Amino acid sequence: MKKSALPVESVSGIEKKKCGKEALVKILRWHFGHSEFRGKQLEAIEAVLSGRDCFCLMPTGGGKSMCYQIPALARTGIVLVVCPLIALMENQVMALKEKGIAAEFLSSTQTSQVRNKIHEDLESGKPSLRLLYVTPELIATPGFMSKLSKIHARGLLNLIAIDEAHCISSWGHDFRPSYRKLSSLRNRLPGIPILALTATAVPKVQKDVMESLCLQNPLLLKSSFNRPNIHYEGQLFSMSCGLRSVVPDANGRLHVRYKDLMDHPYADLANLLKSCGNVCAIVYCLERTTCDDLAGHLVNNGISCAAYHAGLNNKLRSSVLDDWISSKKQVVVATVAFGYYRIQIQHIQLFLSLEECSLCKPKHMFFGWIRGGSNSGALTAVDLVGIDRKDVRVVCHFNIPKSMEAFYQESGRAGRDQLPSRSVLYYGMDDSKKMHFILSTSKSKEKSSSSADGASKKSLAAFNQMVGYCQESGCRRKRILESFGEQVPATLCNKSCDACKHPNLVAKYLEELRNSCAVHHLSGSSRIYVSSSSDMIDEEQVSEFWNREDEASGSDEDISDSDDAIDVAKSVSQSSLPSKSKLNDRIQLLERAEDNYYRNKSPDKQSNKLDKNVVSESLREASKQRLSNALLQTQQRLANLQIDLETSASFLETECYKKYGKSGKSFYCSQVASTVRWLSTTNSTDLMNRIGMSTSSNAENPTVKENSCPTSLALLEQNPIETSKEEILLDVRSEPSPTVLQSNSEGISLPPIPSFAEFVSSRKAKDNRLSKSEKQTPEEDRKNLEKRMRLQ
Numbered sequence: 001m002k003k004s005a006l007p008v009e010s011v012s013g014i015e016k017k018k019c020g021k022e023a024l025v026k027i028l029r030w031h032f033g034h035s036e037f038r039g040k041q042l043e044a045i046e047a048v049l050s051g052r053d054c055f056c057l058m059p060t061g062g063g064k065s066m067c068y069q070i071p072a073l074a075r076t077g078i079v080l081v082v083c084p085l086i087a088l089m090e091n092q093v094m095a096l097k098e099k100g101i102a103a104e105f106l107s108s109t110q111t112s113q114v115r116n117k118i119h120e121d122l123e124s125g126k127p128s129l130r131l132l133y134v135t136p137e138l139i140a141t142p143g144f145m146s147k148l149s150k151i152h153a154r155g156l157l158n159l160i161a162i163d164e165a166h167c168i169s170s171w172g173h174d175f176r177p178s179y180r181k182l183s184s185l186r187n188r189l190p191g192i193p194i195l196a197l198t199a200t201a202v203p204k205v206q207k208d209v210m211e212s213l214c215l216q217n218p219l220l221l222k223s224s225f226n227r228p229n230i231h232y233e234g235q236l237f238s239m240s241c242g243l244r245s246v247v248p249d250a251n252g253r254l255h256v257r258y259k260d261l262m263d264h265p266y267a268d269l270a271n272l273l274k275s276c277g278n279v280c281a282i283v284y285c286l287e288r289t290t291c292d293d294l295a296g297h298l299v300n301n302g303i304s305c306a307a308y309h310a311g312l313n314n315k316l317r318s319s320v321l322d323d324w325i326s327s328k329k330q331v332v333v334a335t336v337a338f339g340y341y342r343i344q345i346q347h348i349q350l351f352l353s354l355e356e357c358s359l360c361k362p363k364h365m366f367f368g369w370i371r372g373g374s375n376s377g378a379l380t381a382v383d384l385v386g387i388d389r390k391d392v393r394v395v396c397h398f399n400i401p402k403s404m405e406a407f408y409q410e411s412g413r414a415g416r417d418q419l420p421s422r423s424v425l426y427y428g429m430d431d432s433k434k435m436h437f438i439l440s441t442s443k444s445k446e447k448s449s450s451s452a453d454g455a456s457k458k459s460l461a462a463f464n465q466m467v468g469y470c471q472e473s474g475c476r477r478k479r480i481l482e483s484f485g486e487q488v489p490a491t492l493c494n495k496s497c498d499a500c501k502h503p504n505l506v507a508k509y510l511e512e513l514r515n516s517c518a519v520h521h522l523s524g525s526s527r528i529y530v531s532s533s534s535d536m537i538d539e540e541q542v543s544e545f546w547n548r549e550d551e552a553s554g555s556d557e558d559i560s561d562s563d564d565a566i567d568v569a570k571s572v573s574q575s576s577l578p579s580k581s582k583l584n585d586r587i588q589l590l591e592r593a594e595d596n597y598y599r600n601k602s603p604d605k606q607s608n609k610l611d612k613n614v615v616s617e618s619l620r621e622a623s624k625q626r627l628s629n630a631l632l633q634t635q636q637r638l639a640n641l642q643i644d645l646e647t648s649a650s651f652l653e654t655e656c657y658k659k660y661g662k663s664g665k666s667f668y669c670s671q672v673a674s675t676v677r678w679l680s681t682t683n684s685t686d687l688m689n690r691i692g693m694s695t696s697s698n699a700e701n702p703t704v705k706e707n708s709c710p711t712s713l714a715l716l717e718q719n720p721i722e723t724s725k726e727e728i729l730l731d732v733r734s735e736p737s738p739t740v741l742q743s744n745s746e747g748i749s750l751p752p753i754p755s756f757a758e759f760v761s762s763r764k765a766k767d768n769r770l771s772k773s774e775k776q777t778p779e780e781d782r783k784n785l786e787k788r789m790r791l792q
């Protein structure tokens with residue numbers, strides 16, 4: 001129901017004088033139903049209404065949005081809100097509209113009709129909009145900026161709010177280059193107060209944000225980062241949630257849980273979620289395949305759960321998010337966004353930077369890099385930052401976060417209703433090595449400049465702090481707060497963390513961890529350090545990790561309309577690839593690097609490597625299980641799809657094995673991962689086709705040869721639920737159509753990964769063809785290269 005705008009009008013009557021506290025509280029109560037302002041909300045609102053810049057540092061879930069939403073209602077005119085995520089804008093605008101508040105967002109996800117309507121309103125003499133949410137990229141476009149300037153010239157712009165302002169600082173944990181462009185706002189729109197808001201900014205980041213946005217004499221409002229309702233242990237949480245009957249076992253009381261001491265971390269998590277009751281939870285993972293696998297496992301264990309990551313298509317992703325927000329699903333297993341985003345940019349640069357390539361070791365890493373480049377135009381980051389489901393009771397990190405800031409931000413999704421909630425963190429040495437590797441390579445390889453080295457050191461230092469948090473036994477709460485520069489008394493925790501509540505248990509587990517892991521002990525320290533060398537990581541794991549991420553092509557980005565990666569791609573292609581001859585040089589260097597790699601390997605190493613790279617039976621079994629989990633999810637997604645899970649999983653696994661079993665573990669795993677991702681987005685027709693096609697190549701079962709003929713597809717499409725596979729087969733057998741069979745097969749098989757030599761020679765062949773047929777301009781060369789990269 002729409003509320004009348006009475007309070008706004010009545011307040012706007014007095015706005016020329018001053019909007020007093022009473023009037024503001026009235027707006028808060030009328031529109032939002034909250035009785036009083038929280039923390040520093042009122043101070044922030046009063047500051048910006050008086051025309052003063054403000055930097056607002058409030059904890060996650062502290063109510064920062066209110067600091068710009070109330071000013072939007074206290075004055076006529078528009079509040080411009082800059083947001084990093086489309087999902088976040090949508091979520092906020094929807095909530096505001098439900099309250100009858102005129103709010104809109106502008107993004108590429110809208111139809112041009114919707115966008116035009118918003119623009120018309122903005123250009124009208126008296127816009128009805130109160131809040132306009134936009135992405136930083138849109139702000140940077142000249143067209144939109146000139147529109148803003150016109151609104152500003154007409155005196156209709158009240159306030160500029162920059163949400164998640166830490167993204168502007170390269171010192172912050174989620175730096176977004178596009179946020180940097182916001183520094184022009186002060187000059188372009190003079191006299192308009194700027195409100196910067198964030199939950200995570202260490203002093204250095206605070207300073208950087210204020211300087212970058214050219215804030216003038218800003219009011220700096222800092223609330224404590226402490227989230228008293230988040231428990232970093234299990235027992236007190238269970239009790240305060242009324243779960244007395246569920247007494248957690250010893251391990252269940254812990255906040256940091258050690259994967260290396262567990263037989264089955266998946267099972268441990270399933271038990272944990274069950275022991276918490278059927279509560280709302282977020283599980284964060286580093287990789288999409290873990291998301292898929294883990295979600296499959298949880299579903300098998302009766303937990304209402306879905307995976308959420310950028311490998312899913314837009315429709316599925318929003319339906320998962322809707323289901324989760326509306327409590328139809330209780331647990332969402334999601335990837336952490338911005339880390340991936342950086343990795344993708346790094347791929348583009350690694351591929352084009354030969355100095356780096358000559359350093360690379362395993363052959364298959366080339367492919368990861370090359371394929372990574374293909375996603376340059378399509379960022380694939382997903383995050384749940386700022387999505388306001390208030391009753392998240394458990395946030396679990398299934399892989400170690402990259403920094404304390406990231407950990408705080410992500411675990412802070414819990415308990416936004418201020419009720420008791422729980423944070424759980426799974427720590428594993430392998431995860432730690434993987435993250436260490438990503439951080440040590442991603443920044444240092446972006447540019448070979450000293451600033452990039454510095455950035456790499458910074459992120460490694462931030463990560464080491466996180467490792468310390470997992471491997472030491474001091475109060476967790478104190479440690480989190482101290483990482484933000486807050487000094488707190490030891491009593492603050494009140495035994496709401498595992499280290500304070502169960503110190504002996506924590507010490508015991510740490511001791512066991514030390515004994516069980518083959519790790520480095522640094523003298524005088526109880527910490528277990530990961531060696532700083534990237535070769536600590538198993539090459540196969542790295543390869544699969546990269547490839548897995550790369551093959552998400554087809555999924556649209558949803559950070560925002562970000563042009564960051566496009567900028568990078570352009571600048572790299574312009575600066576590093578000015579001509580075709582340079583590109584040839586680079587390709588030759590790549591070849592030499594590859595040769596060197598193989599020449600430098602000793603025969604011993606090679607045979608060892610071969611052994612290590614063999615696809616074992618147990619790996620094949622595990623892959624089958626993984627595919628079966630993915631098929632189960634697909635079956636649920638596609639409602640009542642009739643397939644035999646075991647047979648289909650076995651078929652798909654055999655397909656992967658046939659294709660890459662001989663090429664080694666890494667290629668095989670990559671193909672399995674790719675198939676799992678394909679399953680998460682495929683439709684019934686394609687799935688049936690593929691399973692059918694598989695059998696068609698089986699000589700022992702010639703009947704299925706015609707399985708992917710169009711008649712079966714048409715039948716399935718007409719009546720996807722009632723029509724059984726047997727019926728389709730029967731129908732198909734009467735109408736064989738080998739020609740179409742071939743085209744279907746081609747349409748649905750996954751693109752093969754070429755060997756590096758194949759890649760290079762196909763490139764050469766194409767170059768030869770080109771040089772024969774026509775002389776191209778450097779610009780055309782560049783376009784061709786970009787196209788080729790996209791097609792990889």
Ligand SMILES: Nc1ncnc2c1ncn2[C@@H]1O[C@H](COP(=O)(O)OP(=O)(O)OP(=O)(O)O)[C@@H](O)[C@H]1O
Nearest residue numbers: 034036037038060061062063064065066199386388
């Ligand atoms: N004065 C208030 N009284 C009660 N509830 C409030 C008040 N202000 C905000 N809230 C509620 O607190 C919740 C969190 O608010 P909001 O989303 O603005 O937090 P945030 O600080 O932006 O968090 P994040 O850093 O996670 O984005 C919302 O559900 C909001 O309705």
Ligand SMILES: [Mg+2]
Nearest residue numbers: 064065163386
């Ligand atoms: Mg927020």
